[in-house]
Amino acid sequence: MVKEPVEKRIDINSEIHAKNDGQKHKGIDLKTVNLKEVNTKEKTYVDDIDRSIYDFRFEEKDFFRVEGGLTPEIVKQISKEKNDPEWMKEFRLKSLNIYNKMPVPDWGPSIDELNMDNIVTYVRPNTDMKGDWSEVPDDIKITFERLGIPEAERTSLAGVGAQFDSELVYHSVKEEVAAMGVIYTDFESSLHGKYADMVKKYFMKLITPGDHKFAALHGAVWSGGSFVYVPPGVNVDIPLQSYFRLNAPGAGQFEHTLIIVDEGAYLHFIEGCSAPKYNVANLHAGAVEIFVKKNARVRYSTIENWSKNMYNLNTKRAIVEEGGAIEWVSGSFGSKVSYLYPMSILNGSGAKAEFTGVTFAGEGQNLDTGAKILHNAPNTSSFINIRSISKSGGINTYRSSVVIAKHAKNSKSAVSCQSLMLDNISRSDTIPAMDIRTKDADVGHEASIGRISDDSIFYLMSRGLSEEDAKALIVSGFADNVSKELPLEYAVEMNNLIRLEMIGSIG
Amino acid sequence: MDMIINKMPSPTWNWLKVNQSSLNADILSESAVSFSKPESVLYESVQNSELSEISTGLGEDFSKLINSKDLTIHRFSVAKGVKIDEILRIDFNFDMEKKSAGIIEFDIEPGASLKVIMDYSLSNNGIDGGFGAVQTRVRLCENASLHIIQVQRMEGNFTFVNDLGSINKDSSDFNITKLLLGGKNTYDGISIDLKGHESKFLTEVGYLVKGDDRLDINYLSRHHGIKTQSDIEVKGVLKDRAFKIFRGTIDIVQGAVNAGGRETEEVLLIDDDVINKSIPVILCGEEDVEGAHGATIGKLDDELLFYMKSRGISEKEIYEIMAKARIEELCQKIGDRLTVDRIHELTGGVSYEEF
Numbered sequence A: 001m002v003k004e005p006v007e008k009r010i011d012i013n014s015e016i017h018a019k020n021d022g023q024k025h026k027g028i029d030l031k032t033v034n035l036k037e038v039n040t041k042e043k044t045y046v047d048d049i050d051r052s053i054y055d056f057r058f059e060e061k062d063f064f065r066v067e068g069g070l071t072p073e074i075v076k077q078i079s080k081e082k083n084d085p086e087w088m089k090e091f092r093l094k095s096l097n098i099y100n101k102m103p104v105p106d107w108g109p110s111i112d113e114l115n116m117d118n119i120v121t122y123v124r125p126n127t128d129m130k131g132d133w134s135e136v137p138d139d140i141k142i143t144f145e146r147l148g149i150p151e152a153e154r155t156s157l158a159g160v161g162a163q164f165d166s167e168l169v170y171h172s173v174k175e176e177v178a179a180m181g182v183i184y185t186d187f188e189s190s191l192h193g194k195y196a197d198m199v200k201k202y203f204m205k206l207i208t209p210g211d212h213k214f215a216a217l218h219g220a221v222w223s224g225g226s227f228v229y230v231p232p233g234v235n236v237d238i239p240l241q242s243y244f245r246l247n248a249p250g251a252g253q254f255e256h257t258l259i260i261v262d263e264g265a266y267l268h269f270i271e272g273c274s275a276p277k278y279n280v281a282n283l284h285a286g287a288v289e290i291f292v293k294k295n296a297r298v299r300y301s302t303i304e305n306w307s308k309n310m311y312n313l314n315t316k317r318a319i320v321e322e323g324g325a326i327e328w329v330s331g332s333f334g335s336k337v338s339y340l341y342p343m344s345i346l347n348g349s350g351a352k353a354e355f356t357g358v359t360f361a362g363e364g365q366n367l368d369t370g371a372k373i374l375h376n377a378p379n380t381s382s383f384i385n386i387r388s389i390s391k392s393g394g395i396n397t398y399r400s401s402v403v404i405a406k407h408a409k410n411s412k413s414a415v416s417c418q419s420l421m422l423d424n425i426s427r428s429d430t431i432p433a434m435d436i437r438t439k440d441a442d443v444g445h446e447a448s449i450g451r452i453s454d455d456s457i458f459y460l461m462s463r464g465l466s467e468e469d470a471k472a473l474i475v476s477g478f479a480d481n482v483s484k485e486l487p488l489e490y491a492v493e494m495n496n497l498i499r500l501e502m503i504g505s506i507g
Numbered sequence B: 001m002d003m004i005i006n007k008m009p010s011p012t013w014n015w016l017k018v019n020q021s022s023l024n025a026d027i028l029s030e031s032a033v034s035f036s037k038p039e040s041v042l043y044e045s046v047q048n049s050e051l052s053e054i055s056t057g058l059g060e061d062f063s064k065l066i067n068s069k070d071l072t073i074h075r076f077s078v079a080k081g082v083k084i085d086e087i088l089r090i091d092f093n094f095d096m097e098k099k100s101a102g103i104i105e106f107d108i109e110p111g112a113s114l115k116v117i118m119d120y121s122l123s124n125n126g127i128d129g130g131f132g133a134v135q136t137r138v139r140l141c142e143n144a145s146l147h148i149i150q151v152q153r154m155e156g157n158f159t160f161v162n163d164l165g166s167i168n169k170d171s172s173d174f175n176i177t178k179l180l181l182g183g184k185n186t187y188d189g190i191s192i193d194l195k196g197h198e199s200k201f202l203t204e205v206g207y208l209v210k211g212d213d214r215l216d217i218n219y220l221s222r223h224h225g226i227k228t229q230s231d232i233e234v235k236g237v238l239k240d241r242a243f244k245i246f247r248g249t250i251d252i253v254q255g256a257v258n259a260g261g262r263e264t265e266e267v268l269l270i271d272d273d274v275i276n277k278s279i280p281v282i283l284c285g286e287e288d289v290e291g292a293h294g295a296t297i298g299k300l301d302d303e304l305l306f307y308m309k310s311r312g313i314s315e316k317e318i319y320e321i322m323a324k325a326r327i328e329e330l331c332q333k334i335g336d337r338l339t340v341d342r343i344h345e346l347t348g349g350v351s352y353e354e355f
Helices: A006-017 A072-081 A086-101 A138-146 A149-156 A175-179 A193-202 A213-221 A454-462 A467-478 A488-502 B060-067 B302-309 B315-334 B337-347
Strands: A028-032 A056-058 A159-164 A167-173 A183-186 A226-230 A240-245 A256-261 A266-274 A282-284 A287-292 A297-305 A310-313 A315-320 A325-332 A337-340 A343-346 A352-361 A366-375 A381-390 A395-404 A411-421 A427-436 A441-450 B002-005 B021-024 B032-036 B042-046 B073-078 B083-095 B099-108 B113-123 B130-140 B145-153 B158-168 B173-181 B185-194 B200-209 B214-223 B229-238 B243-252 B260-269 B275-284 B290-298
Touching: A072 A086, A072 A213, A086 A213, A138 A149, A138 A159, A138 A240, A149 A159, A149 A240, A149 A488, A159 A183, A167 A175, A167 A183, A193 A226, A193 A256, A213 A315, A226 A266, A256 A266, A256 A297, A287 A297, A287 A325, A297 A315, A297 A488, A315 A325, A315 A352, A325 A337, A325 A366, A343 A352, A352 A366, A352 A395, A352 A488, A366 A381, A366 A411, A381 A395, A381 A427, A381 A467, A395 A411, A395 A441, A411 A427, A411 A467, A427 A441, A427 B290, A441 B275, A454 A467, A467 A488, B002 B060, B032 B099, B060 B130, B060 B158, B073 B083, B073 B113, B083 B099, B083 B130, B099 B113, B099 B145, B113 B130, B113 B158, B113 B337, B130 B145, B130 B173, B145 B158, B145 B337, B158 B173, B158 B200, B173 B185, B173 B315, B173 B337, B185 B200, B200 B214, B200 B243, B200 B315, B214 B229, B229 B243, B229 B315, B243 B260, B243 B290, B260 B275, B260 B315, B275 B290, B302 B315, B315 B337
Parallel strands: A159 A240, A226 A256, A240 A266, A256 A287, A266 A297, A282 A310, A287 A315, A297 A325, A310 A337, A315 A343, A325 A352, A337 A366, A343 A366, A352 A381, A366 A395, A381 A411, A395 A427, A411 A441, B073 B099, B083 B113, B099 B130, B113 B145, B130 B158, B145 B173, B158 B185, B173 B200, B185 B214, B200 B229, B214 B243, B229 B260, B243 B275, B260 B290
Antiparallel strands: A159 A167, A183 A226, A427 B275, A441 B290, B002 B021, B032 B083, B042 B073
């Protein structure tokens, strides 16, 4: 997304923030928290990622909220509020049943502090979905303006879906893209009307409620998200984007994204997310299902920057048919706890998957991320390239699986994982697994862990850089596996996040 | 007794079925063991030992079982400063129909050094599935060095547990060379505690798993001291319907500044019904370290195949040559003719005389 430089954004906001705490702006109560003067900070110590540009929130007057907790009555209430077809209501209740029977994972970061009784699973803004930003209520519009979404839409996107808490508040697709037959709608609409049968056929068939506890939770309380269909042979040159903003404290966001890219087509889909920080837990248990048909190609890019009270238990999965390709580009910078492992099922001959990711775990964060690949057909190939950075007590775990089935002859897989430790109070763990069941496969895996080399810093300093600039440059370069795959605006945002983190780093 | 064994210190997804293994086994007698020791090596047989609580690769359940059986502990020690050139040989010969176990301890005092060859073989051609186990416990004191060579030569319906645990003090040097050749079900575990500063550990393992045999490995090298080094190198071949799981963990604890841990695995898959599972893990809680692992799994390189075929060698023969080459590579490092000849009896390699 297009971002103005941080300093200028502060200037724009100062007009609003001069009227904070009990004051009003255009009739809306404002509360702002800890807006830092980044451009005047002394460079003497390591900072966490400066989230002040995301850390604002608005009161949610007249928003509809269900009670906290998870009961069949709450699930029925959500289904009724959303005007679900009957099959969806039954699906939700069955998912709730599965959720109640499944155990919490015992192999990852602790989520003991997440108490579902305190999570509000559905918060509906006091507006319906609009197709024009001028019709979106001011507080919500300001939110997305500050995040740069409308501007990005004007300059570089083919369509945008903006979700605020549990519902989409804005959705549009450029006319020329729609004219090519591309469908990009909010998910609720897709359940009724002419795509209803298609959606029913595909919904939660790739990520089933039985997969794990939080897939079952998603099946019970999902809300919001998008449905995308790209017809055969259509090249959507400009990306579509969904942006998810969770504003309500103690709430959950459970958007469902269903993407079907038909034969020979191409799509780049970008996902962004953020939330203000609260002292209570928020939960994100979204789902992304991507169906890549024969010879089609999909790129799915994400910059995840949830606040540090967020439990991010997201599930993403793609199934790729013959000759198709899925490319995941993932930057994970936020959340208190993350469980995130986009999975690619290579189900047709010649299918490919590529995963490029960077994860930055700072103070108070325990980020467990990685990827899963299943080679389920011959001549398939996969490549995983991950970088991770840990600082200030952050815990970073890279977890992956590469499974090559017996009939996946002539499959190839390469995994590369590099981890950078910036101090000795953080952790970086690498837990890859390979399960190979045919002799006719080539699998390579490498991983390394270490610190920034003194020689590299010395070299850069001998060329005139300060020590902190040298380190910032090295860390930015370390994450370039992701930044070079993103559209320029997003790469700039990602590098800004990294460099803000590194300001003041003197080792 | 039902046991959980070979448990990974850091579990992963349960659906992969790699976090641990289970084994139902019992020990009914003491294994037959013979040894030939250099004069300077001190031997005593004891019933109790402070090393019985040492952490081993198989884990607590197995240690509990073996400690409950009042087995003789065969303790070999080397006095301070004594460097022994001659090899200590320890031969275990397991009866295929029995369920037996043995315990070996090595106590190497400061500045001492010793080389040991432990040979595991089978006798009696019974068809019932027997069980055998050896637990090796090592205390390596300051500046001491120990090289253990373990050769497992077992073809037949037999379950074998080879367990090892070690505490390594300052500047000690521990080297384990293993050749795992045969056995219906083999469970192999190593747990090394590099407690001392600048202590080192190297293990080089070669295996050949064929038929319906299964090999289940769990190695853990834990770095506590400063400038500790560990190196785990595992190379092997899977044929027919073989199953192999390798769990290798390098754990660098906070405070182990300048530690270095490296893990490499190469697996040659010869037939289509094999199953290979590899989980090379690095756990790191310290900044100023170097940790790395790499794994290469699959078939032979196309260029190598082309080159050798162009010399008139069939693909089947090429794979047999390359499989033997992996074993030969380790044989070169053993430095003992008797042991190498015993290996070649099993693998069909060339004896010293023929060579």
